[in-house]
Amino acid sequence: MAHAPCFASDNYAGVHPRVMAALAEANHGPAKAYGDDDLTRAARLRFKEVLGESAEAFFVFLGTAANVLALQAMTKPHHAVLCAATAHINVDECGAPERHLGAKLMHVDTPDGKLTPALLEPFLLHLGNEHHNQPRAVSIAQATELGTLYSLAEIRALADFAHANGLLLHMDGARLGNAAAALGCEFRAMTSDAGVDALSFGGTKNGLMFGEAVVFFRPELAADFPFIRKQGMQLCSKMRFIAAQFLALLEGDLWRENARNANLMARLLAEKLADAPGVRIVQTPQTNAVFAALKPQVIESLQKRFAFYTWDYATNVVRFMTSFATTEAEVEAFALAVRQEAGAAE
Numbered sequence: 001m002a003h004a005p006c007f008a009s010d011n012y013a014g015v016h017p018r019v020m021a022a023l024a025e026a027n028h029g030p031a032k033a034y035g036d037d038d039l040t041r042a043a044r045l046r047f048k049e050v051l052g053e054s055a056e057a058f059f060v061f062l063g064t065a066a067n068v069l070a071l072q073a074m075t076k077p078h079h080a081v082l083c084a085a086t087a088h089i090n091v092d093e094c095g096a097p098e099r100h101l102g103a104k105l106m107h108v109d110t111p112d113g114k115l116t117p118a119l120l121e122p123f124l125l126h127l128g129n130e131h132h133n134q135p136r137a138v139s140i141a142q143a144t145e146l147g148t149l150y151s152l153a154e155i156r157a158l159a160d161f162a163h164a165n166g167l168l169l170h171m172d173g174a175r176l177g178n179a180a181a182a183l184g185c186e187f188r189a190m191t192s193d194a195g196v197d198a199l200s201f202g203g204t205k206n207g208l209m210f211g212e213a214v215v216f217f218r219p220e221l222a223a224d225f226p227f228i229r230k231q232g233m234q235l236c237s238k239m240r241f242i243a244a245q246f247l248a249l250l251e252g253d254l255w256r257e258n259a260r261n262a263n264l265m266a267r268l269l270a271e272k273l274a275d276a277p278g279v280r281i282v283q284t285p286q287t288n289a290v291f292a293a294l295k296p297q298v299i300e301s302l303q304k305r306f307a308f309y310t311w312d313y314a315t316n317v318v319r320f321m322t323s324f325a326t327t328e329a330e331v332e333a334f335a336l337a338v339r340q341e342a343g344a345a346e
């Protein structure tokens, strides 16, 4: 092991070799800029094959931008976006959604990072009342920031609820691959087939160097998006290099291989820590995050040796995140270190 095992985030991982090879392969001679090239055309078509004919994919650099610009296409400044209190758009985007949309984020407390129609219902009380921001979009993350998953039926129920009330459903799929691998389903089952209207399709956390896609399943949302993306400073001139990465990720199910490894390593880590004195696994990992409660001095000492984040300072819960690149040897070495430190502090 040439480096200390890293459990900070799936975006600490490097680039998958097949993605790197695709980047090198795309690096031959000139090509038309701003997405008017063969690779971008092929990748956009590939998204239609994967997500259904209605899918209109647009490439951007960042997950935050994918979320903000997707929501911008769905809302006006007097609108509101309903999301979980723990949502990335609510707590990890430095207010970018509010700044760029003008709309209000209304955040909903949840036990597990997941919205339900029952949790949303009270937020619709003032629909039609000009004194209140008008809920226009529901945004969910699949997988959630807490590593939990919506079932297909739960997504469908949210989509039906949103549509019945004149709202649209956005999905933050920064970890969509992890979710699909965990549920054993295809992407479209969780998205277009489940009633999702707009999707932020993650690539960076599943092996790309950089690159996300905003995907719309309604033509009226896609219509103005080229302008929204350019004004939002996410129109990449050398777009072929994002497209080439997505083509590699979606070829031969590389995405599933990568996501499966990440999920499996999280499960393995949780298993190896399950009976460790001084360690409490907060919830069984469903995807590629393990949340554990440790004593503060154990956290401090481990963080001197390994990269991982404290998730909740009040409860001393930390997050261990695995990626496509995490190996069994890394999990074993890290689990051993956690067991030793936590055991010694008992």
Ligand SMILES: Cc1ncc(COP(=O)(O)O)c(C=O)c1O
Residues within 6 Å of the ligand: 062, 063, 064, 065, 067, 088, 089, 141, 144, 145, 172, 174, 175, 204
């Ligand atoms: C749930 C979720 N959405 C979106 C993002 C996108 O982040 P970035 O803008 O860093 O690509 C992240 C990254 O941590 C995330 O965890």
